[in-house]
Amino acid sequence: xxxxEAIKQTxxxxxxxxxxxxxxxxxxxxxxxxxxxAINAVFRAVHSIKGGGGAFGFESLVSFAHQFxxxxxxxxxxxxxxxxQVVKVLLRAGDILADHVAAARSGQPLGEDHDxxxxxxxxxxxxxxxxxxxxxxxxxxxxxxxxxxIQIEDxxxxxxxxxxxxxxxxxxxxxxxxxxxxxxxxxxxxxxxxVEVEADLSKLPSLAEMDPANxxxxxxxxxxxxxxxxxxxxxxxxxxxDCDLEIEALAADSSTEPVSAxxxxxxxxxxxxxxxxxxxxxxxxxxxxxxxxPAAEPVAAVKQTIRVDxxxxxxxxxLVGELVITQAMLAQRVFEAEVQGAAAVGSxxxxxxxxxxxxxxxxxxxxxxxxxxxxxxxPRLVRELAVQTSKQVRLVLEGEATEVDKTVIDRLGEPLTxxxxxxxxxxxxxxxxxxxxxxxEEGTVRLSAEHRGGRIVIELSxxxxxxxxxxxxxxxxxxxxxxxxxxxxxxxxxxLIFLPGFSTASEVSNIxxxxxxxxxxxxxxxxxGGRIVIxxxxxxxxxxxxxLPLTLAVLDGMVVGVGDQTFVLPLTHIVESLQPxxxxxxxxxxxxxxxxxxxxxxxxxRTDELLGVKGAQTDPSKGVVILVExxxxxxxxxxxxxxxxxxxVVIKSFEGNYQRIEGIAAATxxxxxxxxxxxDVDGLVTRCRTNLNSDQIDQQAxxxxx
Amino acid sequence: MGxxxxxxxDSRTMRDMLRLALxxxxxxxxxxxxxxxxxxxxxxxxxxEVIVTDINMPRMDGYAFIDHVRRxxxxxxxxxxxLTTESEATKKQRAREAGATGWIVKPFDPQKLVAxxxxxxx
Numbered sequence: 001x002x003x004x005e006a007i008k009q010t011x012x013x014x015x016x017x018x019x020x021x022x023x024x025x026x027x028x029x030x031x032x033x034x035x036x037x038a039i040n041a042v043f044r045a046v047h048s049i050k051g052g053g054g055a056f057g058f059e060s061l062v063s064f065a066h067q068f069x070x071x072x073x074x075x076x077x078x079x080x081x082x083x084x085q086v087v088k089v090l091l092r093a094g095d096i097l098a099d100h101v102a103a104a105r106s107g108q109p110l111g112e113d114h115d116x117x118x119x120x121x122x123x124x125x126x127x128x129x130x131x132x133x134x135x136x137x138x139x140x141x142x143x144x145x146x147x148x149x150i151q152i153e154d155x156x157x158x159x160x161x162x163x164x165x166x167x168x169x170x171x172x173x174x175x176x177x178x179x180x181x182x183x184x185x186x187x188x189x190x191x192x193x194x195v196e197v198e199a200d201l202s203k204l205p206s207l208a209e210m211d212p213a214n215x216x217x218x219x220x221x222x223x224x225x226x227x228x229x230x231x232x233x234x235x236x237x238x239x240x241x242d243c244d245l246e247i248e249a250l251a252a253d254s255s256t257e258p259v260s261a262x263x264x265x266x267x268x269x270x271x272x273x274x275x276x277x278x279x280x281x282x283x284x285x286x287x288x289x290x291x292x293x294p295a296a297e298p299v300a301a302v303k304q305t306i307r308v309d310x311x312x313x314x315x316x317x318x319l320v321g322e323l324v325i326t327q328a329m330l331a332q333r334v335f336e337a338e339v340q341g342a343a344a345v346g347s348x349x350x351x352x353x354x355x356x357x358x359x360x361x362x363x364x365x366x367x368x369x370x371x372x373x374x375x376x377x378x379p380r381l382v383r384e385l386a387v388q389t390s391k392q393v394r395l396v397l398e399g400e401a402t403e404v405d406k407t408v409i410d411r412l413g414e415p416l417t418x419x420x421x422x423x424x425x426x427x428x429x430x431x432x433x434x435x436x437x438x439x440x441e442e443g444t445v446r447l448s449a450e451h452r453g454g455r456i457v458i459e460l461s462x463x464x465x466x467x468x469x470x471x472x473x474x475x476x477x478x479x480x481x482x483x484x485x486x487x488x489x490x491x492x493x494x495x496l497i498f499l500p501g502f503s504t505a506s507e508v509s510n511i512x513x514x515x516x517x518x519x520x521x522x523x524x525x526x527x528x529g530g531r532i533v534i535x536x537x538x539x540x541x542x543x544x545x546x547x548l549p550l551t552l553a554v555l556d557g558m559v560v561g562v563g564d565q566t567f568v569l570p571l572t573h574i575v576e577s578l579q580p581x582x583x584x585x586x587x588x589x590x591x592x593x594x595x596x597x598x599x600x601x602x603x604x605x606r607t608d609e610l611l612g613v614k615g616a617q618t619d620p621s622k623g624v625v626i627l628v629e630x631x632x633x634x635x636x637x638x639x640x641x642x643x644x645x646x647x648x649v650v651i652k653s654f655e656g657n658y659q660r661i662e663g664i665a666a667a668t669x670x671x672x673x674x675x676x677x678x679x680d681v682d683g684l685v686t687r688c689r690t691n692l693n694s695d696q697i698d699q700q701a702x703x704x705x706x
Numbered sequence: 707m708g709x710x711x712x713x714x715x716d717s718r719t720m721r722d723m724l725r726l727a728l729x730x731x732x733x734x735x736x737x738x739x740x741x742x743x744x745x746x747x748x749x750x751x752x753x754x755e756v757i758v759t760d761i762n763m764p765r766m767d768g769y770a771f772i773d774h775v776r777r778x779x780x781x782x783x784x785x786x787x788x789l790t791t792e793s794e795a796t797k798k799q800r801a802r803e804a805g806a807t808g809w810i811v812k813p814f815d816p817q818k819l820v821a822x823x824x825x826x827x828x
Contacts, residue, residue, distance in 0.1 A: 052717060054791075178786075179807045184828060187828070242802065
């Protein structure tokens with residue numbers, strides 16, 4: 001890749017981090033909890049976004065960031081009090097800045113007036129100092145030096161071209177203390193034309209009185225030729241303010257005055273910079289200490305981090321997985337071989353296994369990140385939705401530090417966004433409705449995360465009107481999702497909203513009605529190996545509870561044997577396993593049977609037939625039946641020959657090496673080195689059951705299936 | 707001749723751009739993430755010949771960093787260039803008072819950056 005293109009990618013990555021840091025700081029300011037360092041961090045974030053944007057020529061981004069930065073600078077310096085009103089503007093400005101970054105990234109420019117309103121509000125806050133000019137002028141008063149007037153001449157002006165320049169140059173001690181060197185300036189001038197140098201030694205004291213840190217030498221430099229004034233100024237650019245400097249043009253016809261030292265001998269003169277560099281620049285120190293650059297703030301113990309390519313971590317995860325497998329194989333071989341001293345070797349292997357488990361956990365932990373990176377995107381969304389819907393919304397975030405696998409984090413944003421849209425658009429009432437219902441006008445949406453039982457639980461709740469069960473049920477009947485006679489519990493009705501094809505069309509609005517229903521949200525969650533349930537109380541609000549695995553790299557599975565094959569069933573999908581009695585198996589159609597479990601009927605499926613495996617037990621009552629539950633399509637009883645055991649397996653994706661296979665989620669390598677396929681329960685159930693739910697099976701057990 | 711240049715900037719983008727421009731010109735670059743880190747890098751690398759530093763940084767800003775080099779380390783010979791934007795005349799002056807040798811205007815033109823380095827450390 002073109003190196004600049006690579007840096008541009010870095011820039012956009014960095015922008016994402018900076019925007020999050022900015023938002024975090026602004027939210028702290030909104031809550032009145034921001035200290036000066038937090039405000040500084042916001043300033044720096046905007047400043048850095050501007051800086052990089054300038055390098056890539058994102059002009060509208062830079063222009064907006066500059067205005068934003070000016071206001072933040074006022075807040076930082078205490079000129080502007082960050083009251084609620086100001087912070088509100090800053091938050092909106094942060095959103096617009098994010099839009100600018102997104103626009104720069106996608107190459108789709110924002111509309112001309114996209115940032116106009118906020119920019120105007122910022123201009124008001126900046127007090128008309130948008131250019132920064134007034135501020136600069138004011139600040140000069142604090143400095144004890146005189147800014148030099150620089151005359152800008154373009155060389156094509158009316159004045160006749162000078163025959164050269166005479167420069168009177170007397171460095172101050174500070175010039176040397178700052179590591180500038182007159183010799184280098186003279187060399188630079190020599191590049192512009194012939195230079196004559198006359199040293200002024202008149203200020204040089206006797207050796208006894210000389211302070212090595214002071215400056216005593218001065219020079220008169222005459223530059224011959226047609227060098228423009230600008231070039232001369234540039235040569236002295238860095239030392240302006242650290243020297244006395246007079247520059248005058250030589251008249252075209254004036255002869256130059258004789259000089260005592262030609263330029264060539266200049267380098268043989270004592271070089272004061274060396275003296276200063278080695279001595280103590282006492283004067284300069286005193287001067288500068290008075291003005292006082294701010295001392296470094298005490299440095300808190302900072303957590304050290306490094307940035308690592310995700311591929312490297314994944315390779316590590318994979319290798320550790322292989323290591324675990326190899327250890328298991330080794331252990332098995334040792335026991336099978338019954339070599340002498342197998343017990344001692346065995347205990348060593350057990351220890352190795354423990355260490356490997358720890359290693360595996362530690363490696364997995366590298367892939368985890370706090371959910372904060374997803375949660376942080378939500379305040380903006382809520383603000384935007386509040387404006388669009390004219391509702392008042394307070395977003396409460398909890399457990400942002402909860403860590404979960406990066407892949408889970410990356411894929412959590414979309415479903416959460418959609419759920420929050422739903423909660424605000426459909427869940428919360430308007431301020432008027434809320435007042436009438438005796439609730440505070442401001443609705444609350446709460447998003448929390450916590451670890452529970454080896455999984456992460458994310459909860460989204462609102463205190464809105466709750467699910468309108470009557471309407472949901474009507475819709476479901478209307479769309480043929482449930483029979484009109486179905487007697488459903490409240491919970492079952494609430495969960496109807498997750499069915500594919502269910503959308504309460506009359507509620508579709510321009511906010512949440514974007515063609516994405518809760519069925520898609522659920523599919524997203526299920527693809528991550530998670531579950532979603534809803535609990536709703538009429539007039540009091542709704543609660544969505546998501547449970548997700550902490551990692552997608554390993555899986556707790558049940559290893560089962562079917563014929564000559566071994567399969568793994570994800571534990572999360574297994575309801576129970578049982579050995580059915582003959583009388584519980586009811587033939588249902590030519591190809592299928594139903595299994596009677598307690599009071600319900602579940603389709604019984606021959607796994608060997610389903611997957612084309614040979615040599616399996618054909619009589620289910622002589623094998624084992626595993627009852628699995630899918631997220632979307634209900635339960636299924638799968639026949640297997642035997643349960644081999646429950647274990648954690650490392651997931652080896654198919655897609656990377658082969659292709660997606662329906663009904664198979666991935667593969668893994670077992671302890672004995674054999675490859676086993678991990679079954680995709682949802683895919684299998686969907687394939688076998690179409691969209692019927694368990695109630696229909698119960699009701700239609702004597703009818704036709706399917 | 708190539709120099710050993712220490713760049714001090716909290717922005718990864720800016721660090722990468724500096725590295726690209728400087729290495730293209732034959733210099734060798736050591737990077738630091740902020741002033742505090744810069745001090746550590748400087749202490750560990752006595753051979754650093756030129757320093758290029760940003761001003762706005764967490765932990766220790768550019769002014770404090772330069773001040774530390776000049777005052778605490780008593781280093782008055784290593785040129786220090788600050789990165790600043792055009793409008794920040796006051797910053798240039800403040801940086802100079804802290805002990806900066808010169809400045810580079812952001813967004814910088816790689817050629818100008820290299821020219822500025824040449825000017826203070828030929």
